[in-house]
Amino acid sequence: xxxxxxxxxxxxxxxxxxxxxxxxxxxxxxxxxxxxxxxxxxxxxxxxxxxxxxxxxxxxxxxxxxxxxxxxxxxxxxxxxxxxxxxxxxxxxxxxxxxxxxxxxxxxxxxxxxxxxxxxxxxxxxxxxxxxxxxxxxxxxxxxxxxxxxxxxxxxxxxxxxxxxxxxxxxxxxxxxxxxxxxxxxxxxxxxxxxxxxxxxxxxxxxxxxxxxxxxxxxxxxxxxxxxxxxxxxxxxxxxxxxxxxxxxxxxxxxxxxxxxxxxxxxxxxxxxxxxxxxxxxxxxxxxxxxxxxxxxxxxxxxxxxxxxxxxxxxxxxxxxxxxxxxxxxxxxxxxxxxxxxxxxxxxxxxxxxxxxxxxxxxxxxxxxxxxxxxxxxxxxxxxxxxxxxxxxxxxxxxxxxxxxxxxxxxxxxxxxxxxxxxxxxxxxxxxxxxxxxxxxxxxxxxxxxxxxxxxxxxxxxxxxxxxxxxxxxxxxxxxxxxxxxxxxxxxxxxxxxxxxxxxxxxxxxxxxxxxxxxxxxxxxxxxxxxxxxxxxxxxxxxxxxxxxxxxxxxxxxxxxxxxxxxxxxxxxxxxxxxxxxxxxxxxxxxxxxxxxxxxxxxxxxxxxxxxxxxxxxxxxxxxxxxxxxxxxxxxxxxxxxxxxxxxxxxxxxxxxxxxxxxxxxxxxxxxxxxxxxxxxxxxxxxxxxxxxxxxxxxxxxxxxxxxxxxxxxxxxxxxxxxxxxxxxxxxxxxxxxxxxxxxxxxxxxxxxxxxx
Numbered sequence: 111x112x113x114x115x116x117x118x119x120x121x122x123x124x125x126x127x128x129x130x131x132x133x134x135x136x137x138x139x140x141x142x143x144x145x146x147x148x149x150x151x152x153x154x155x156x157x158x159x160x161x162x163x164x165x166x167x168x169x170x171x172x173x174x175x176x177x178x179x180x181x182x183x184x185x186x187x188x189x190x191x192x193x194x195x196x197x198x199x200x201x202x203x204x205x206x207x208x209x210x211x212x213x214x215x216x217x218x219x220x221x222x223x224x225x226x227x228x229x230x231x232x233x234x235x236x237x238x239x240x241x242x243x244x245x246x247x248x249x250x251x252x253x254x255x256x257x258x259x260x261x262x263x264x265x266x267x268x269x270x271x272x273x274x275x276x277x278x279x280x281x282x283x284x285x286x287x288x289x290x291x292x293x294x295x296x297x298x299x300x301x302x303x304x305x306x307x308x309x310x311x312x313x314x315x316x317x318x319x320x321x322x323x324x325x326x327x328x329x330x331x332x333x334x335x336x337x338x339x340x341x342x343x344x345x346x347x348x349x350x351x352x353x354x355x356x357x358x359x360x361x362x363x364x365x366x367x368x369x370x371x372x373x374x375x376x377x378x379x380x381x382x383x384x385x386x387x388x389x390x391x392x393x394x395x396x397x398x399x400x401x402x403x404x405x406x407x408x409x410x411x412x413x414x415x416x417x418x419x420x421x422x423x424x425x426x427x428x429x430x431x432x433x434x435x436x437x438x439x440x441x442x443x444x445x446x447x448x449x450x451x452x453x454x455x456x457x458x459x460x461x462x463x464x465x466x467x468x469x470x471x472x473x474x475x476x477x478x479x480x481x482x483x484x485x486x487x488x489x490x491x492x493x494x495x496x497x498x499x500x501x502x503x504x505x506x507x508x509x510x511x512x513x514x515x516x517x518x519x520x521x522x523x524x525x526x527x528x529x530x531x532x533x534x535x536x537x538x539x540x541x542x543x544x545x546x547x548x549x550x551x552x553x554x555x556x557x558x559x560x561x562x563x564x565x566x567x568x569x570x571x572x573x574x575x576x577x578x579x580x581x582x583x584x585x586x587x588x589x590x591x592x593x594x595x596x597x598x599x600x601x602x603x604x605x606x607x608x609x610x611x612x613x614x615x616x617x618x619x620x621x622x623x624x625x626x627x628x629x630x631x632x633x634x635x636x637x638x639x640x641x642x643x644x645x646x647x648x649x650x651x652x653x654x655x656x657x658x659x660x661x662x663x664x665x666x667x668x669x670x671x672x673x674x675x676x677x678x679x680x681x682x683x684x685x686x687x688x689x690x691x692x693x694x695x696x697x698x699x700x701x702x703x704x705x706x707x708x709x710x711x712x713x714x715x716x717x718x719x720x721x722x723x724x725x726x727x728x729x730x731x732x733x734x735x736x737x738x739x740x741x742x743x744x745x746x747x748x749x750x751x752x753x754x755x756x757x758x759x760x761x762x763x764x765x766x767x768x769x770x771x772x773x774x775x776x777x778x779x780x781x782x783x784x785x786x787x788x789x790x791x792x793x794x795x796x797x798x799x800x801x802x803x804x805x806x807x808x809x810x811x812x813x814x815x816x817x818x819x820x821x822x823x824x825x826x827x828x829x830x831x832x833x834x835x836x837x838x839x840x841x842x843x844x845x846x847x848x849x850x851x852x853x854x855x856x857x858x859x860x861x862x863x864x865x866x867x
Contacts, residue, residue, distance in 0.1 A: 308479025
């Protein structure tokens, strides 16, 4: 009896899904010509065990008969398979060399319709809507080095931004070099593509399948796209080779099994295996073994496998692991235009413009799944509101749905980590770290928070070592399965988006009714979004806004000069005849004193009184600037402002006085040298005359001479009043009484407020 090569028998054993012992028996019997007694001795098992395993082997090969007859029939079957494979191999240098290209074209043509059907469209979230992939696809950028494997210290991650001014822009800037995904495909034949839920892994694989099927990518290969979860659910007897042959057969390929194996033997297949860790837990081990064996037997093909997390227990030796990078702003723009240009190009530009001015939403848009949600939201509402909780809640819900099929081991703490408890845990972590100013935190810190929480759940581990293991697993779940946390470098985590950190912090404030904590931080700008989200979440935000208003009203209640300034603001709001609310008038003059820039050309929309004041303010401000520099442009702007003021309907005495001041100034264009001399001699006196006129006729232009400390208090005061105003005009429920009280008392001195109350 001829011995068959061990490599051939190993491949056959893989196809028939033999157990390791069955494979060893097959090789000993037919690869080394041993009898059953010798096989038992070689494998250190009993002869009866050999007979039992042989029965299993015969069943898997569908060999019938009795005793020696079955062994002879199996020998004949194996020999026939071997010679047939040899014929294919021997002819590869002659017939196959000439016909392989024809075979690739034939199979690609036959399978094209199937690839187009399964990969040509993408489902839009939880809707019935689907889009053609080619219309919406945005080229993928890749991290060639897995971020979570970078050995960085926390200080290295934080070195590029100021903690006190941390913003979504700063948050998204903490990243690394990206490379185009297609570039790596040309450099590596075996890739594992990592990415968080919704990062675009499946879309990337579908795009590659389409490109290859159309001959535009790896034109010498046939694409095969397999969803591993579907493959895992077929009957256990079917190998990956048979599964591919079945796909070919369903596409109309004749002799599908033979042609599929021939293509694989010649390395002419691009095998795209999607969702390795989305296989059900009960099927994972067997599926993993099937994939590993297949790759081992057909190692000269191109393989791309997607999964969410990189784990040592499921690593492939000669595969290059890469990770899909978040979308940069150019990719966001491309995707948005592709999305809206299908229907409305004007809406596309409006959407992009709103992203530009709304940094929190823009940072969320770096995630493809969340960007899709934002496009749907804008399509429906025509606007994006970063202060509304709805968009964050929907985004979190989408990410959690990606984990809906994940099954936890029974009788463990995971059974009690419900959706609500999971969000409660994240809320506690978010507020604790946000209060500390920690946007990035070490794994030991976050595991401690997790341990404190899950230690109080039913079925929690009492043993410290087992509890430590549980908290590590929960961290992996939140990061890998849900994508709500992100490992930025080895052992250093953050929330996946700053918006989620702020949302969960606000959620914890609401759940714990801890409004005092928020009010105490209200003057810190980094708490702004948390404040707005908290106000939006509260069933009634009366108490929060009343506490905030009381705090800011008393910010400088004891400073006589600053209170005098607020009294003057109130006097101006009473004197000005306007259709706008007095608080808006007070805010206008507050801005001017703090030198907040206002565009003279825009101010034609102001009422007449404030337009006059703005022109005069501009004259005064620029005249003061000229005391410190020589700038002909400033001189021209002063002339323009004076002309604008004189063109308005002024008090006759003021108009006459301003005309006299204008006539005192020499014309810079006509007499530049004389003008410079005039300014040095008379400029300061001219400016003081202007100030005197402003104070006399308009009650403006006072030289308040605030100290630096007072200016800082005024800026804080302005900031919080603006925050309150934003709450009044955003998604925040208030009683009518509280709303009117706040609107009426913005920018008022404390004495006036107390009198009203």
